[in-house]
Amino acid sequence: MSLAHALLTALTEHQPATGFELARRFDRPMGYYRHATHQQIYQELGQLERRGWVSTHRDPEDFRCKYYRILPAGHEELLRWVHTPTEPAPLRESLMVKLRADSLLGPFALQDEIQQRIGQHRQRLEQYRLIEQRFFAQTPPATHQQRMQQLILHTGMAYEQHSLEIFAQLLEALQQAQDPPAPSDRAE
Amino acid sequence: MSLAHALLTALTEHQPATGFELARRFDRPMGYYRHATHQQIYQELGQLERRGWVSTHRDPEDFRCKYYRILPAGHEELLRWVHTPTEPAPLRESLMVKLRADSLLGPFALQDEIQQRIGQHRQRLEQYRLIEQRFFAQTPPATHQQRMQQLILHTGMAYEQHSLEIFAQLLEALQQAQDPPAPSDRAE
DNA sequence: CAACCCATGTAAAAAGTTACATGATTAA
DNA sequence: TTAATCATGTAACTTTTTACATGGGTTG
Numbered sequence: 001m002s003l004a005h006a007l008l009t010a011l012t013e014h015q016p017a018t019g020f021e022l023a024r025r026f027d028r029p030m031g032y033y034r035h036a037t038h039q040q041i042y043q044e045l046g047q048l049e050r051r052g053w054v055s056t057h058r059d060p061e062d063f064r065c066k067y068y069r070i071l072p073a074g075h076e077e078l079l080r081w082v083h084t085p086t087e088p089a090p091l092r093e094s095l096m097v098k099l100r101a102d103s104l105l106g107p108f109a110l111q112d113e114i115q116q117r118i119g120q121h122r123q124r125l126e127q128y129r130l131i132e133q134r135f136f137a138q139t140p141p142a143t144h145q146q147r148m149q150q151l152i153l154h155t156g157m158a159y160e161q162h163s164l165e166i167f168a169q170l171l172e173a174l175q176q177a178q179d180p181p182a183p184s185d186r187a188e
Numbered sequence: 189m190s191l192a193h194a195l196l197t198a199l200t201e202h203q204p205a206t207g208f209e210l211a212r213r214f215d216r217p218m219g220y221y222r223h224a225t226h227q228q229i230y231q232e233l234g235q236l237e238r239r240g241w242v243s244t245h246r247d248p249e250d251f252r253c254k255y256y257r258i259l260p261a262g263h264e265e266l267l268r269w270v271h272t273p274t275e276p277a278p279l280r281e282s283l284m285v286k287l288r289a290d291s292l293l294g295p296f297a298l299q300d301e302i303q304q305r306i307g308q309h310r311q312r313l314e315q316y317r318l319i320e321q322r323f324f325a326q327t328p329p330a331t332h333q334q335r336m337q338q339l340i341l342h343t344g345m346a347y348e349q350h351s352l353e354i355f356a357q358l359l360e361a362l363q364q365a366q367d368p369p370a371p372s373d374r375a376e
Numbered sequence: 377c378a379a380c381c382c383a384t385g386t387a388a389a390a391a392g393t394t395a396c397a398t399g400a401t402t403a404a
Numbered sequence: 405t406t407a408a409t410c411a412t413g414t415a416a417c418t419t420t421t422t423a424c425a426t427g428g429g430t431t432g
Contacts, residue, residue: 002282003391009289020411033284040392042413064400064411082289085301088308092277094190096221096340101197101270103336113273120276144365148291151361152284155354162350166343173339177332191419208383228420230385252383252428 002086003044006034008053008070008078016057016067019045032124032156053077107178114171118164125160128153190274191232194222196241196258196266204245204255207233220312220344241265295366302359306352313348316341 010022010030022045023038025031036044045068048054053074059065070078095113102108132153141147198210198218210233211226213219224232233256236242241262247253258266283301290296320341329335 002280002285005282005289006285009285009292012289012292018411019413023411030285030288031278033279033281033288035278035280037393038411039394039413043391062400062411066412078289079293082286082293082296082298085304086282088305089280089282090219090223091221092190092223093221094193094274094277096343097190097194097197097218098270099336099340099343100218100221101193101200101266103333103340104197104200105267105270106336107332108270110270116273117276144295145291147365148287148294151358151365152287152291154361155284155287155358158354158357162354166346166350169346170339170343173342177335177339206383207385211383225421226383227385227422231419234385250383250428254384 003034003036003040004048004053005078005081006030006036007041007044007048008074011054011068011070012075012078016069018065018067020065022068048074111171111174114167114174118167118171121160121163121167125157125164128157128160132157191222191224191228192236192241193266193269194218194224195229195232195236196262196269199242199256199258200263200266204257206253206255208253210256236262299359299362302355302362306355306359309348309351309355313345313352316345316348320345 006026007022010025011017014021014025019038019042023036023041026034026036026041045054045056048068049056051073053071054068055071056066056068059067095110095117098108098110098113102110132150136146136150136153141150194214195210198213199205202209202213207226207230211224211229214222214224214229233242233244236256237244239261241259242256243259244254244256247255283298283305286296286298286301290298320338324334324338324341329338
């Protein structure tokens with residue numbers, strides 16, 4: 001149940017927060033590493049409360065809002081989890097399965113889908129670059145928190161950069177395989 | 189429902205197959221890109237049968253075994269799926285969440301867990317290298333199938349190689365951040 | 377004959393997705 | 405006053421995980 005710990009982390013980052021605020025954050029910056037929908041988040045916040053890891057209170061000015069705060073037990077649980085090694089999430093790359101299908105039944109035109117992936121990674125990389133400019137261009141990181149935030153950002157950027165390279169290579173190889181450049185002369 | 193298509197691909201690769209055989213393959217070579225347990229596979233094979241995508245028959249010699257074969261409808265469905273772009277599976281990297289927690293509450297000793305990841309990627313890469321030696325060392329790929337298989341292998345190797353680099357960089361940065369080399373002289 | 381691998385499954389629970397519902401506030 | 409955004413939720417369904425159950429065959 002790793003969403004619980006991601007939520008505790010998000011709450012540690014900014015407290016108190018409403019389910020809606022958290023959902024927004026899990027749609028973007030936190031969601032880059034751990035996605036969740038608002039439905040899931042409301043459910044999970046309910047569980048966190050039942051376990052005594054967070055407390056809630058309604059805003060007396062705006063009864064719609066319900067604010068969540070971490071309790072000491074939640075803090076301890078987060079620390080416990082951080083120090084417990086977790087298994088990496090198993091890969092699930094449908095494109096690889098499609099490549100296997102291509103090897104058996106193809107050739108198919110998978111280039112479009114690969115191009116899509118390339119576009120997505122390029123976009124994400126661009127977003128990271130903007131974030132870095134906004135937060136670290138003028139002032140180099142001074143505190144532990146800032147250094148770590150920049151490290152996380154750099155790691156994300158490295159991931160996108162590498163993904164980009166992998167798909168670009170794949171695309172090139174596919175293109176070459178499907179336009180075999182005059183296979184008559186194989187001496188050169 | 190992408191497990192269905194992964195199963196159809198696996199069956200296309202080697203037919204007929206029992207649930208057990210498929211489970212073994214989803215534990216390793218196919219499982220590198222799309223993991224599944226035997227329980228899931230038996231369930232899903234049942235659904236494939238109900239949908240008319242595969243047929244089954246019992247081995248008259250060994251009544252334990254139940255063999256699955258693709259039907260034309262299953263073949264068509266696989267082709268349809270391959271040509272339909274699928275969304276990439278959202279990332280789910282608990283280590284990144286832990287880094288965020290570290291930025292707020294740390295520093296923690298996350299090096300061990302990162303080392304573990306490095307070890308896992310190194311091992312996977314080694315397995316890929318062995319596979320390549322066994323299948324492509326002597327005879328360079330000649331058919332489309334063989335070229336594609338090698339391409340898949342190379343893509344997998346690139347992924348492991350890049351992951352290795354990302355985690356190695358992360359480890360180094362963490363080590364530097366936590367052994368700050370005499371921060372007294374900040375002019376150089 | 378005990379331990380292990382082969383082989384197939386069921387059941388329950390947890391996690392995740394999709395669809396639906398509701399009502400308040402704000403901006404056009 | 406209509407549409408969009410804020411905000412919280414429920415319900416149904418699918419997918420995944422975990423636990424349990426069974427029985428034949430093989431090997432030490």
